[in-house]
Amino acid sequence: METSSIYTGKVFEMARQQFEIVADHLDIPDHERTRILMPKRALAVSCPIHRDDGSVVVYQGYRVQHHLTLGPTKGGTRFASSVDVGEVAALAVWMSWKCALAGLPYGGAKGGIAVDPRALSRRELEALSRRYMQEMIPFVGPHTDVMAPDMGTNEQVMAWFMDTYSMYQGRTVSEVVTGKPVGTGGTAGRREATGRGVAYLVGRAAETIGLRVSGSTAIIQGFGNVGSVAALTLEAAGAKIIGVSDHSAAYFDKNGLNVSALDAHVAKTGSLAGYSTESLFDAESLLVQPCDILIPAAVERVVTKKNASDLKCRILAEGANGPTTPEADAILRERPEIFVIPDILCNAGGVIVSYFEWVQGLQQLFWDEDEVNDRLNRTLERSFQAVSRIAKQRSLSTRDAALSIGVEVVRNAKATRGLFP
């Protein structure tokens, strides 16, 4: 498939390569491929804000909507230095396959600002969040494109987004954003949903390969929303968390780390740095330490052709989006002793509960946390079973099976709706 476009870079290439592998497998003709893969539309914005020292700085922001065939688009907003339009587009494409696999009535979207949020004061972060949402107003809406948190954003940022959008509409429009605080239209269980979903699927993969979670060992890269909740949930299920890392530090202790103490340290200081000197470890070699469960829950492209043969885990649970490169995937296809829970399945808990938040917001009828968790697990269970069945029937890796299901859903919807005009 030959297309020249604004979507370039390693992360978009990854999304394209994964799609091509699955499109070959599904025998999708060339003329259909571009229509399915390439994003429908994108917006780039310049967001000027006053820094605390009085200077004016302009940050670049983006939002990409992959397809609108099944309903509004849905996807997170990332604040990170690495953000560019190619990365955002790849994340939007992955969101489409993820929503389709989970049976949600959404296309994928993603947005972001090229900024290190840790370098901003709270006032600056609020100004930037509000300015970004203000620039997005013509492009998003509860029935057009619904935002959510991602790396570098959180419930507070979602509350500022929702407030900004609502101020311009002259009424509260809580459904324009999910992942809001529970006190301002959020749903119980959304903040924890992605990490809980990771832990649920780790449990199902463990059952499949005959591993007991209780007494197993886990290593987790990334100790933010996804990584910390996955760590706490697995620890509660009896797993020993022997390694964790974030952008600032890595720790390893084969007797098990104290996850609650790590969590409290991050809540107080903002990162893992300074937690302890005893268990400090090299971040890169953390991924190849022997463990039962390895969870990358931070950035893309960390399992690569350099380390894929050296992984010593039994389950690779992809909490992050795009943590495994296609070259590493080729190596992992030859390592059936590792059960891969691919990202579009593994971290789908976030968007599933975002969907619950959206429908509750539209109806102004709220469920309790047990109901949310129960519906989350049932949705993940259906996806897990579908992926396992297709992988077996078609002799595919779990990633190719999951992507096949997602791509087929989108392809069939486009075929049924036809081509306008």
Ligand code: NAD
């Ligand atoms: P977050 O901002 O809450 O946490 C990110 C964590 O990753 C932090 O601990 C940060 O220090 C760490 N990190 C950043 N760069 C790192 C590096 N180079 N090495 C090690 N650690 C590093 O973000 P999050 O919401 O937990 O998202 C993490 C991943 O999960 C992202 O890939 C995101 O797209 C994906 N994801 C998040 C959600 C969600 O609901 N938040 C849903 C689906 C997928």
